[in-house]
Structure formats: structure tokens, C-alpha cells
Amino acid sequence: xxxxxxxxxxxxxxxxxxxxxxxxxxxxxxxxxxxxxxxxxxxxxxxxxxxxxxxxxxxxxxxxxxxxxxxxxxxxxxxxxxxxxxxxxxxxxxxxxxxxxxxxxxxxxxxxxxxxxxxxxxxxxxxxxxxxxxxxxxxxxxxxxxxxxxxxxxxxxxxxxxxxxxxxxxxxxxxxxxxxxxxxxxxxxxxxxxxxxxxxxxxxxxxxxxxxxxxxxxxxxxxxxxxxxxxxxxxxxxxxxxxxxxxxxxxxxxxxxxxxxxxxxxxxxxxxxxxxxxxxxxxxxxxxxxxxxxxxxxxxxxxxxxxxxxxxxxxxxxxxxxxxxxxxxxxxxxxxxxxxxxxxxxxxxxxxxxxxxxxxxxxxxxxxxxxxxxxxxxxxxxxxxxxxxxxxxxxxxxxxxxxxxxxxxxxxxxxxxxxxxxxxxxxxxxxxxxxxxxxxxxxxxxxxxxxxxxxxxxxxxxxxxxxxxxxxxxxxxxxxxxxxxxxxxxxx
Numbered sequence: 012x013x014x015x016x017x018x019x020x021x022x023x024x025x026x027x028x029x030x031x032x033x034x035x036x037x038x039x040x041x042x043x044x045x046x047x048x049x050x051x052x053x054x055x056x057x058x059x060x061x062x063x064x065x066x067x068x069x070x071x072x073x074x075x076x077x078x079x080x081x082x083x084x085x086x087x088x089x090x091x092x093x094x095x096x097x098x099x100x101x102x103x104x105x106x107x108x109x110x111x112x113x114x115x116x117x118x119x120x121x122x123x124x125x126x127x128x129x130x131x132x133x134x135x136x137x138x139x140x141x142x143x144x145x146x147x148x149x150x151x152x153x154x155x156x157x158x159x160x161x162x163x164x165x166x167x168x169x170x171x172x173x174x175x176x177x178x179x180x181x182x183x184x185x186x187x188x189x190x191x192x193x194x195x196x197x198x199x200x201x202x203x204x205x206x207x208x209x210x211x212x213x214x215x216x217x218x219x220x221x222x223x224x225x226x227x228x229x230x231x232x233x234x235x236x237x238x239x240x241x242x243x244x245x246x247x248x249x250x251x252x253x254x255x256x257x258x259x260x261x262x263x264x265x266x267x268x269x270x271x272x273x274x275x276x277x278x279x280x281x282x283x284x285x286x287x288x289x290x291x292x293x294x295x296x297x298x299x300x301x302x303x304x305x306x307x308x309x310x311x312x313x314x315x316x317x318x319x320x321x322x323x324x325x326x327x328x329x330x331x332x333x334x335x336x337x338x339x340x341x342x343x344x345x346x347x348x349x350x351x352x353x354x355x356x357x358x359x360x361x362x363x364x365x366x367x368x369x370x371x372x373x374x375x376x377x378x379x380x381x382x383x384x385x386x387x388x389x390x391x392x393x394x395x396x397x398x399x400x401x402x403x404x405x406x407x408x409x410x411x412x413x414x415x416x417x418x419x420x421x422x423x424x425x426x427x428x429x430x431x432x433x434x435x436x437x438x439x440x441x442x443x444x445x446x447x448x449x450x451x452x453x454x455x456x457x458x459x460x461x462x463x464x465x466x467x468x469x470x471x472x473x474x475x476x477x478x479x480x481x482x483x484x485x486x487x488x489x490x491x492x493x494x495x496x497x498x499x500x501x502x503x
Contacts, residue, residue, distance in 0.1 A: 052090035116146030214238030253277035282469035365390025397423035
């Protein structure tokens with residue numbers, strides 16, 4: 012109780028300081044701009060040239076120490092921290108007394124000479140300090156500390172201030188996303204934009220968010236994927252397209268799942284799933300190289316080598332390797348169901364041998380896929396948009412890429428047979444009738460598009476957030492999304 016009272020008193024004192032400033036015509040919030048001539052890290056990296064120069068920099072006060080006529084203060088700008096050496100003689104008595112009322116968290120502009128202290132610290136000998144914004148809150152580390160992950164995610168702006176390593180993660184994220192675009196642009200891909208509001212939730216097996224358009228008086232869906240629109244563009248004559256942006260899935264939340272997340276999908280005419288494998292391993296390696304300077308990373312104590320080429324393994328072979336079950340020897344859906352039950356899997360009725368193969372793989376194989384691995388040839392039942400393998404029509408020319416046991420990419424040779432595609436959609440509708448809310452909807456316009464003619468095409472989707480987690484050694488997807496989805500405080 013006394014701690015809470017003390018905090019309230021501290022907050023009140025800050026407001027009183029602001030009022031005093033305003034009453035003396037020094038309202039910091041009336042400042043519109045400040046001309047910055049230098050940044051902290053630039054000064055430190057070029058100290059030989061900068062020493063003795065007069066500079067103006069701005070930032071947030073992170074610490075103050077000193078007594079009487081001399082004060083040392085650290086300010087934090089967009090690059091890092093810089094020490095200010097502030098003397099009464101330099102500022103004048105009136106300005107120095109006002110300066111001493113400034114609080115940790117306040118934003119100031121400082122003008123002064125670059126020098127090196129006797130202890131060897133690069134600093135600014137302040138000649139003028141201007142309060143640019145008054146902080147009316149207490150930075151968490153000053154009071155409780157910012158250790159609670161829930162508070163860090165809710166108040167990311169404070170997290171970025173007091174935990175510099177968090178900011179570095181998002182700098183790495185930006186570099187990696189820039190690398191994706193760079194890689195594709197240099198290879199002739201065109202970046203496009205497709206609708207986020209859809210009348211049909213298609214392109215993936217997932218539960219959508221539903222909203223309502225008042226003027227049209229129809230329900231609409233936030234996109235779960237942009238696949239079907241991008242393939243329409245291939246039909247229209249674009250040979251290489253991609254889109255990177257937010258997807259939305261109304262599903263569970265975990266350390267690997269956020270309801271809105273960033274993904275990239277790309278499509279290339281006259282290419283197949285083997286081409287997509289090459290692009291996948293090269294693009295992830297390129298992201299690592301550009302963001303970290305290496306393709307060998309350490310994730311939570313595990314050494315992972317992203318250097319191409321990656322291992323390739325069919326789903327059937329993976330199941331055989333890690334469980335001993337050979338699905339080529341299983342002759343019926345019933346036999347597959349019985350074997351799965353003996354392995355301890357609880358499965359709903361109506362599943363086929365292909366569905367059960369996928370369930371066994373997910374339960375018993377994914378946990379072994381730490382090093383980058385392509386799992387290929389998924390059953391046709393779980394791949395409604397992928398082309399059948401010509402040698403075995405029960406499987407598709409599809410792959411998922413796994414790193415650290417996570418799926419980070421999904422790709423295939425695109426199904427371009429409109430008759431087969433309609434049949435797959437009808438099978439999906441049956442699955443919806445049996446209770447599978449993630450089964451895909453029938454999209455008549457998309458069927459019309461591929462009836463016009465979709466060339467042989469390779470398509471690929473990569474989960475950007477999961478790759479960023481690997482590159483930044485982050486244990487939760489929330490650590491790499493600036494503002495992750497959170498339950499409102501009042502409803503917790």
C-alpha cells in the first residue's frame with residue numbers, strides 16, 4: 012500500500028513540475044521540432060573526426076547522477092546512449108536549476124562539444140539543454156522492473172525503451188524482411204497486393220475471422236491466405252508474383268501462433284515444387300546471411316545450419332523412419348485407423364488412410380526435424396490445391412519445410428486441372444459437413460479462372476514470424492511481433 016502511495020506521489024510531482032513549466036511559459040509540449048546534427052553511435056564510431064566538434068542530439072533521459080554544480084546524465088536516442096556532462100557554469104544558474112528538475116524519462120535536446128572524459132568515456136560537454144517532452148509516467152525499471160512478459164507485450168513502447176536488446180530483434184526482423192524482397196526482386200518477381208477482406212475464405216485449411224459489410228449487407232472474412240488471388244494473377248499473365256503481409260486465422264494462441272501473422276506467398280509459372288524447394292532454402296539462408304552475417308545459427312542452445320541444400324524426405328519415409336510403420340503395406344482406411352489407435356492416437360471417424368498418415372507424421376515425426384528438412388509428397392486428401400504425383404495419384408507433389416521441429420514453409424506444384432480441382436473442393440465440402448471447420452470453401456470464381464487456363468505453376472508460402480524467431484533466438488512469436496494480440500486487461 013505504501014509503495015502504491017509512493018508511486019502516486021511521484022506521478023503527482025511530475026504533473027506539478029509540468030504545471031510550473033507551463034506557468035513560466037516553458038511548456039515542453041509546445042516544441043514542434045529540434046534540429047539534430049548527430050546520433051550517439053555515429054559519434055562513437057567516428058570519434059577521431061568528431062572530437063571537439065559542436066553537435067546537437069536528442070533523446071530520453073535514462074539516468075542522472077551528480078551533486079551541486081556538476082551532473083552526469085545518460086540520454087538514449089535511436090542508436091544507443093550518450094553521456095552528457097552538465098555544469099552550472101556552462102548553462103548558467105537559472106537554466107541549471109531548471110535542468111535539475113528534469114526526470115528520468117523526459118526527452119531533451121542537447122547542444123555541446125564532443126570530448127573524452129578522464130575515464131575514457133565519449134561524452135558531450137553540454138552548453139544548452141532543452142526539454143522537448145515531459146514524461147508523466149515512471150519507467151518500469153525505476154519502480155517494479157520490466158520482467159513480466161505480459162506487461163512487456165502490452166506496453167511494447169516501454170519495453171523498447173528499457174530493454175535495448177528487444178529493439179535489436181526488430182532491427183533484425185526488418186533486415187530479414189528486406190532480404191526477402193531483395194532476393195525475389197532480383198529474380199524478376201513482382202510484388203503485388205491482394206484483398207484482405209474476402210467473400211470466401213480460401214487458399215488454406217483454417218478458421219477465418221468473420222466480419223460484416225454494412226453497405227453490401229454480407230458477411231466477409233479476413234484472409235487466411237492470399238493463394239487463390241495470386242494464382243488468378245498467374246492466369247492473367249504475370250509469370251512471377253509475390254505478396255508479403257498479414258494473414259488472419261481465428262485459432263488457438265501459443266508460442267508459435269498469433270491470430271494475425273506475417274507470411275509471404277509467391278507463385279512462378281512454368282515451375283514446380285522442386286523449384287520451390289530451391290527458392291525456400293536459398294531465401295531463408297539469404298535472410299540469415301543479410302540479417303546476421305551467417306547461415307549457422309544458435310537457437311535456444313541448439314546449433315542449426317541453414318546452409319543449402321536441405322535434407323529431403325517423403326512423408327511416408329519419415330513415418331517409416333521414426334515409427335517403423337510402412338504405409339505402403341497398409342491396404343485400407345480401416346487398417347490404417349487400427350494401427351493409429353494402437354499407437355495411442357485418438358482420431359475422429361471418417362478419416363482416410365491419407366488423413367491418418369498425416370496424423371501419424373504430426374504426432375511422431377515432427378519432433379525429430381531439428382535441422383532443415385523438406386517433407387514431401389503429402390496425401391491428396393490434405394492437399395486440395397496441390398497437383399497429384401503422376402506416378403502415385405494418392406499423393407501430391409507438395410512439401411513442407413521444417414526447422415527446429417516447426418513448419419516454416421508449405422509449397423507445391425499447383426493443381427491446374429479444373430475438373431480435379433472441383434472434385435477436391437467437393438471433398439472439402441464433405442469434410443465441412445462432417446464437422447471440419449477448417450476445410451476449404453467452394454470458390455466458383457477461382458474454378459472459372461483455372462478453366463480459363465492456369466499454366467504449370469509452382470507456389471510457396473513461408474511463415475516469416477517463425478523464421479524471425481529462429482534468427483533472433485526468440486522463444487515466443489510474441490517476441491518478434493511488435494504488438495501481439497492480447498486479451499484486454501479488464502477481461503482477464
